[in-house]
Amino acid sequence: MKKFEEKTIESETIFEGKVVQLQVDRVKLPNGKESHREMIKHPGAVAVIPVTSDNKIVLVEQYRKPLERSLVEIPAGKLEEGEPPEKTAHRELEEETGYLASEMTYITSFYTSPGFADEIIHLYLATGLKKADEPLGTDEDEFVEIMECTLEEAQKLINEKKIYDAKTAYALLYLSVMKNS
Structure with missing residues (x-):
């Protein structure tokens, strides 16, 4: 038991x-x-921390209906049935940002709200980024704006409550710890 x-x-x-x-x-x-x-x-999801060769984090801003506002977030998306998380990570990165990654490194997985949901997010670090010649594009009901910023700029977005979701805050904490270790 x-x-x-x-x-x-x-x-x-x-x-x-x-x-x-x-x-x-x-x-x-x-x-x-x-x-x-x-x-x-929930079927589970992936989230990706895309970092460019000049150490910029690629973020997306999108409207979140449950909150009735836009948030700045790391790219993320739902696992498709039978799709391995790393494949989902590559797909979501390309769909949401137009980037391809030569390296997709698994970091960790975590539950988002275990008090009432079984959603698990698998977090990856994407490096070796290059723009896709013909990117997949976002889902037809998804509208995003891409932005690139330094870790320090992203931390300011947290203070301004533009970054206000747990997966992105967790990702930035991870990058901050890695930078200082």
Whole structure:
């Protein structure tokens, strides 16, 4: 038995969309009582830290409807069924930025909101960047603006709350630690 394990008694899918599924489980708690857990099921995603040969970070700005505002972020996207994360990383980098990477280095994976979602993000560092001759282009419902900035400039964007998401903050923290080690 896993520490603090909650045994599923019953599971019901409430909604199944293009990106997520909402599931409600009735569970037996470690103390024997019952409760309900509302969960978002997600196929997982990748996020890429693209760094140019002159040490600029390639970022994208895009509108985020749940927040009703634009954010500056590292390129990222959902895993397609059966697609290995590294392949997704290359695809998302090209789609969102027009760059190809000769080196795609796995850094780590992390859960975004484990209290209610099973989404995992696989984080990669992309180097050896060059512009694609004919880039894949973004999805038809995705609009992004590309920007390149230094680590110091990106940290200012955090202070200005233009970078305001966990994956990008985590990525910049990683770059900062690597720079100082």
